[in-house]
Amino acid sequence: MKAALKGRYDIDKNGAAAATLTVNAGDLNIRASITDATFVKGPSLTGLALALEKPGSFIVDYNVPNKDFRFQFINTIRVAEKPLNLTYTHSKEDNRTVLDGTLVLDRANKVSANYVLDTRNCRLNYFYAHKGEITFEPCYDMAKNSWDFSVSRKVSGDDSVKASYQTSSKMLGLEWSRNSNLNGCFKISATLNLAEELQLPKISAESTWNFEM
Template structure:
């Protein structure tokens, strides 16, 4: 069996999240909690339990909402190019969405998301330049807004990513570094340009992989 634990901490709100994943015979069992569970005692109000068969399906049970969310994944070939589809449905919230990703080649990918209830539709283009820089423009037809993310691999272990969302005017910067001892560290900073104070938000996240 193999277990992976992920923890994150929000320096601005003194808040944290965490999840643990256990692989058992090709099926992943996961439990996720948010900051309220950590800092206010062993509560179940922010607990999500998941069962996943990678590349096939995911079933989530969201405890506070008493909701079950299903995800089904499949891959098709279009002119010898892989098309990955993901169907998601939440029972209580009655939300259904369809995600698709088409790999034109190793450097060019197109993905789209459609929400059946809201009618929202997002299209994203992924372009890899020189094997180290990734550019991802995204357009939201429902909101008539666009997002842009640019990431660059600094070395074999570090990636820097900058992003901007026009609908919320949030500018973000992430730095992720992998270490050789099955641990990775991610530091994120964001600022809302629409806010008069423009107070930055800083979050640190650390991931450990533990063999059992």
């Protein structure tokens, strides 16, 4: 069994916590996750979710308080000898279907698309990794007719910094994260809305602890 505990703190809000427990059953994983809402007013089903997963094949999520199923199917095909990773996601409650596709051109270049069926919600994303240390990700949102940009760089073996900008909302973001099995995982982020005057950045910190039992 594997467990993960995540804590999050926003300066302008209260702290929050979440936990996930995963049990391996052969080719399948059974996962249960909870948030702090489950215990705010005493033990309840609020914030409880269950999932059945076959890695690389499918995931079935069940939101207990909403009684909502979400189905996700994953497949990989080859286009001109390049792998195309496809994901089909359907949520029963809101009858929403999302298609994701990522075409891996080589180790440094990827092209991906995210499309919500029967809507104009489509995002096109290009990923470029320069020497494995700096990544550039421009993204075009067809529904908003706007571009988003992000640049990230590794500053050490486990640490990286990332800057992003959303042109539609004029939102600037900065993030420092660490993903290490030895030193733990954390993320500190700050966002600033450039469309508003004299506004302080919103700062949040998030940390994750992983356990094997």
